[in-house]
Amino acid sequence: xxxxxxxxxxxxxxxxxxxxxxxxxxxxxxxxxxxxxxxxxxxxxxxxxxxxxxxxxxxxxxxxxxxxxxxxxxxxxxxxxxxxxxxxxxxxxxxxxxxxxxxxxxxxxxxxxxxxxxxxxxxxxxxxxxxxxxxxxxxxxxxxxxxxxxxxxxxxxxxxxxxxxxxxxxxxxxxxxxxxxxxxxxxxxxxxxxxxxxxxxxxxxxxxxxxxxxxxxxxxxxxxxxxxxx
Amino acid sequence: xxxxxxxxxxxxxxxxxxxxxxxxxxxxxxxxxxxxxxxxxxxxxxxxxxxxxxxxxxxxxxxxxxxxxxxxxxxxxxxxxxxxxxxxxxxxxxxxxxxxxxxxxxxxxxxxxxxxxxxxxxxxxxxxxxxxxxxxxxxxxxxxxxxxxxxxxxxxxxxxxxxxxxxxxxxxxxxxxxxxxxxxxxxxxxxxxxxxxxxxxxxxxxxxxxxxxxxxxxxxxxxxxxxxxxxxxxxxxxxx
Numbered sequence: 001x002x003x004x005x006x007x008x009x010x011x012x013x014x015x016x017x018x019x020x021x022x023x024x025x026x027x028x029x030x031x032x033x034x035x036x037x038x039x040x041x042x043x044x045x046x047x048x049x050x051x052x053x054x055x056x057x058x059x060x061x062x063x064x065x066x067x068x069x070x071x072x073x074x075x076x077x078x079x080x081x082x083x084x085x086x087x088x089x090x091x092x093x094x095x096x097x098x099x100x101x102x103x104x105x106x107x108x109x110x111x112x113x114x115x116x117x118x119x120x121x122x123x124x125x126x127x128x129x130x131x132x133x134x135x136x137x138x139x140x141x142x143x144x145x146x147x148x149x150x151x152x153x154x155x156x157x158x159x160x161x162x163x164x165x166x167x168x169x170x171x172x173x174x175x176x177x178x179x180x181x182x183x184x185x186x187x188x189x190x191x192x193x194x195x196x197x198x199x200x201x202x203x204x205x206x207x208x209x210x211x212x213x214x215x216x217x218x219x220x221x222x223x224x225x226x227x228x229x230x
Numbered sequence: 231x232x233x234x235x236x237x238x239x240x241x242x243x244x245x246x247x248x249x250x251x252x253x254x255x256x257x258x259x260x261x262x263x264x265x266x267x268x269x270x271x272x273x274x275x276x277x278x279x280x281x282x283x284x285x286x287x288x289x290x291x292x293x294x295x296x297x298x299x300x301x302x303x304x305x306x307x308x309x310x311x312x313x314x315x316x317x318x319x320x321x322x323x324x325x326x327x328x329x330x331x332x333x334x335x336x337x338x339x340x341x342x343x344x345x346x347x348x349x350x351x352x353x354x355x356x357x358x359x360x361x362x363x364x365x366x367x368x369x370x371x372x373x374x375x376x377x378x379x380x381x382x383x384x385x386x387x388x389x390x391x392x393x394x395x396x397x398x399x400x401x402x403x404x405x406x407x408x409x410x411x412x413x414x415x416x417x418x419x420x421x422x423x424x425x426x427x428x429x430x431x432x433x434x435x436x437x438x439x440x441x442x443x444x445x446x447x448x449x450x451x452x453x454x455x456x457x458x459x460x461x462x463x464x465x466x467x468x469x470x
Contacts, residue, residue, distance in 0.1 A: 001242060009299055057288075065300060068307050073292055074315040081285055081316060085323030092330030100331050100342060107277035110327065114281040114288075117316070123291040125242060129249055130284050137253065137276045145271045148261070164460045171452050181452050182386070185468040186459040197459070 005124045011062045015122065023054035023119045026131040030112045033138045039105045041091050046112045049087070053080045053113040054120030061121065077117045084113040108134065154182065155211055156230035157201045159218070166223030167199060173217055180204045200230070234364045240290050244362065252283035252359040255371045259352045262378040263345060275352045278327070282320045282356030289313035290361075317357050324353040339398070339470040348378060393445045394422075395454060398468045400436040404428060406463035407439065413461060419454075420444040436465060 008015040027050025028043060035042035057077040063069045088106030111134045119127035161167060167186075174181055181201050188197030205211060211229060219227045237244040256279025260272030293313045296304050328346030351374050358367045401407065407426065414421060423442040445454065451469060459467040 001240075009295060064307075065303055068303065070307050070310060072310045072312060072315065074289060074311055074313070077288070078316045078319040081319035082323040082326070085326035089326045089330040092327075100333065103327075103331060104271065104274045104277070106327055106330065107274040107281075110323065111277045111281040111284075114284045118284060118288050118291075121288055121292060122295075123288050125245055126284055126287050126291065129246060130280060133249055133253055133280055134277060137257075137273050137280070141257070141273050141276065145273055149271075164456070167456045167459075168453070171450075171456070180386075183469060184452055184455055185466075186455065187466045188459065188464070 002125055005122075008124070009122050011058065011066055011122075016058065019054055019058060019119050019122065019124075020051060022124065022127065023050045023116045026050055026115050026119060026127060027112050029131060030108060030115070030134050030138070033135065034105060034108060040102060041105050041109050046109065049084060049109060050112045050116035050119075053077070053084070053116030056080050057117050057120035058122075077121065080113055080117055081110075084110050104138075108138065153205050155203055155205060157203055157218070158198065158228045158230050159201065160196075160198045160225040160227070161223050162196065162225055163223045166221065167197075169221050170218055170224065173221060174201075174203060174214070177209045177214065178206060179209055179214065234362070237364070238362050240287070240294055245287065248283055248287065248359050248362060249280060251364075251367070252279045252356045255279060255355050255359065255367065256352045259348060259355070259371070259374055259378060262375070263348060275349065278324060278349055279352045279356035279359070282317070282324070282353040283360035285320050286314070286317040286357055286360030289316050317360065320353055320357060321350075324350050348374070390451065391448070393448070395443045395445065395451055396470045397441045397443060397455070397458065398438065398466075398470050399441065399458070399464055400438045400466035402436065402463045402465060404437045407437075410458075410461055410464065414441075414443065414458075417457075418446045420446060438466075440470070 008018050024047050027047040030050075031041070031043040031046025034046065056079075057073075060071065060073045060076045063071050064073050088110050091102045091106045091109065093101050111130065115127045115130040115134070117127075118124075118130060159167075159170065161170070171181060180203065182204055183202035185200045186197060187199075203214075205214070215227060215229065218224060237247055253276050256275040256277075257272045259279075260275025263271065263275070290313055292311055296309060296311060328349045331342040331345045331349070332340065333342055351370075355367060355370050355374065358370065399410075401410070404426070411421065411424075420443065421441060422444055424439060425441075426437065426439040428437050443454075455467060455469055458464065
């Protein structure tokens, strides 16, 4: 462990100030990135969570080390871990289109609370390292994630067509190329003479069949009105 | 076991090594989920794994301090700290977080369970990383990765070749249900379970039904669905 923090391991006025200040700083840094991306839990939320978490470990150390109560130093801090799980779950929302959003924010909030626990407990090296790694995950790896999503082999295809045979034809086209239809959803107008329907497919592509090759073939099939990648 | 001898103790080197290892294992587990466009991408897994490792490290730190700098207090009033207590709450806390990813759609379909389970498993791996239990980490990580990577293929094969199929349908009127059920019976399919719901206001403007079917002879699911969608009065159709 680093010796520069040795003077701050006990609970004294100086160490309390340093710990709380570092908690605000680390929480703020993590929150700043979230705020910049306009996520629900921003700057102040992260500061408050990090500060609160630091208070719990510090208070229980104070009870044991300074007031000499026969108590467990980790009991209060432990509850933070579960408690912030709750708050995090609240940031997760389900949109109308059955998508889950806000999970990374929830995980980030939780990690900020853990950094706060470490800083409050006087484990400065751990708290600072976690902050650095969380920031690295948010800043560096978010790009990697977007890049991976673009390369994802599963795509959603939206198709408008005019007759029943079309859908069989499209499925055959996919089948010939070894593309698997994982999921399919059909909606149609029942009034009127025309079949007028749309379908959403989830397809799994493979290396030899890229979406650029599949789209024109499907679009050219008889009865296909329009086709789009979602 | 000797390989990691220097990294068993808590020091600056092992601290950084463990945190980086937690991020790597979490990230790699998450990579597979991210590839499938699931909500919890690999950043989420990374953060959860990192946090979990940190809780155990914090517990270890406090126990190190108790046995070195704070021995006077320990001698005077006795020691009651449990180094695993903070880490133990991770299991709980990430359970909650995972619950947020599970959702029940309007079609009586539950999704996000695998994401929640994977998140929870990567938190548990993070705990082992934090404790410096490297052997178990590598083994568990390998198994989880295989589970995420290879088992979906088996699952897909089972589903595709399976004879059981669940279908969500919306019709124009409940009266049409009869003819649809009749048609299904004619097609050499067995209806195992049926759950009809009438139209009720803005949420579901059409009556809908969830059917559990068993195909008596082998058929492609997509073919069955396309045929069902073509029936009179069906306006929406989805395999669930």
